[in-house]
Amino acid sequence: MQNLGKRFGDFTALADMDLTIGSGEFVALLGPSGCGKSTTMNMIAGMLDPTHGDISFDGRNMNGVPMAKRGVGFVFQNYAIFTHMTVRDNLAYGLKSQRVPRAEITRRVSEIAELLQLTPMLDRRAAGLSVNILQRLAIGRSAVVEPAIFLLDEPLSNVDAAFRAVMRAELKSLQRQFKQTMVYVTHDQLEAMTMADRIAVMDHGKLLQVGTPLDVYNHPADTFVARFIGAPGMNLLRGRVTGADTGLTVDLGAAGHCPLRAGQGGDVLFGFRPEQVHPDPAGPMEMTVTTVERIGARTILHLAAGDHSAKAVLDSETPVPDQGEQFRFAVTPDDVRLFDAATERAL
């Protein structure tokens, strides 16, 4: 995708997106609702024409190629299963449309059905099947025509939370089996983190960062990505970098200060992961505990000091202060991420 953009009237749904997806790669488009993920997918599939920019598959420009000819597999949010047909007819639909010989259709349909454990229900009507079967059927229906690229638009958003974990694992193992190039749209960072080879984080029609899940988690390109990735997201405190005699530190006002490894003087947003808070009675930072959330294996502290607020995630074994008490802690200089106070980009 080069310089890809889409406007609906005056509204820019997608601005200048550049993204290259490798063959066999699983890329997640991650962003809040309305950020242009579906728009991007629909343009890849050819359901929407880009306002500007190019989409190429293997170097072949796809602009103007009708969607029936693109060889794109698309799994819709609600799977769009043909409920008036049997499972078998659903699976065979693409091959029949492409006038594949009958014997080959039969062979390929039974192969894919076997692979996806759909064989027992081949002759059942697709209406009234359970969601995980529908998901497998939707994937099988697209996979059987061997598309160049597979697009999935929030396939798990209609599934209840308990089931989602099962479906995630199933989806990932299917992708490994097929070695398919997949683009997976989600607003759920957990899905993106657990399944994708690379994550493309989007907001307001802009592609903010592309990288492996760890990359995006550890080195967010800007404050949006920092806050969006991780549960809870990264803490960001306004501060000022000063070069005192003991070395470089960031002065956080009411919350204390923190030594830095590198940096330049000036206003910054001081970022650290809630998981990387180390309780330390002699630590240089101090904040007041406003709420204590105990969620099984972990305890989340909500902290405040002056204008600052932050969260800390601790093991449940760690002794924690009560609500209203002061909490002293330290953050290792290696774990600190600094962002420009004005542009909010990583420094």
Added chain:
Amino acid sequence: MTDMTSTHPGAADLHTDTALHEGAEEKRLGLWLTLPAQLLVLFIALFPILMQIYISLTDWSPLDGIPWYRAYELWIGLLNYADLASDPRFWSALWRTCIVMAICVPVQFLLGLGLAILFVDDFRGKRVLYSTILVPMMVVPAVAGYMFFMLFQSGGPVNDILSMFAGRPVTIAWLSDPDLALFATIVSDIWQWTPLMFLILLAGMVSVPQDQQMAAVLLGASWTRRFFTIVLPRMKTIIIIAVAIRVIENFKVFDNFYIMTGGGPGVATETISIYIYKVTQQELIWGYVAAIALAILIVLSIVSALAIKKLRGAQQ
């Protein structure tokens, strides 16, 4: 329905719906409380039909000077029905009505479907055209009859237009020729009721899930394949409803036919409704009319029952 007090069908319904919340006592009380209302509804719904059945078994006519409830004095049993079975004019009117239906409904269906296909996609001037297409449906059928009566006069616009194409004066006597008269009346029906078919079919077509159609296209389906494997099967319910409405309405066709031709020339355009009207108004043998009406009611009930059965099948 009639043995309601002995078998309590109402109570049986309650049993399946609300058995968990209500005791048997309350159910019985509920039934007794609603019984008068239920009987009243039944009476209102069934009275005209019961009266028809009663009259149809007599030789009663309003001219006899006997009130309708004393029509039993002219009891003739099933004689009216026997007459009906051997009444050639009845059978030919019935047959003609079926022919009209067999032409009108498919033509209206195909035209309506074609228009619906055009109108699911956006194009310039769609809204104006849409409103225009619906106009015939709003015209009072009697007025439509007059319009087509004028159009098909031998000096009327239809012949004028034909003259233009033929390059010589055409003076076809449309409404005086038996076959052409039937053709002209059928045209008026198609003109008037295609919009309704279009409206219903369009509603059905736009409600075919967009993502299913997209999925079909992405799987490489051509337009025709998508239309015949996704769109049409998904419209099955609405198609059955639209066709059933038109079949039943067409069976009752009257206004425009009567005004255009009065059922003539001869009986060339006499449909079942026109026949009944003539027997009622001109010959005043109401017992016989009641028998015809009941016969038709039975035919239409069978048609409706078939349609409902099909609908049930389509919805599963």
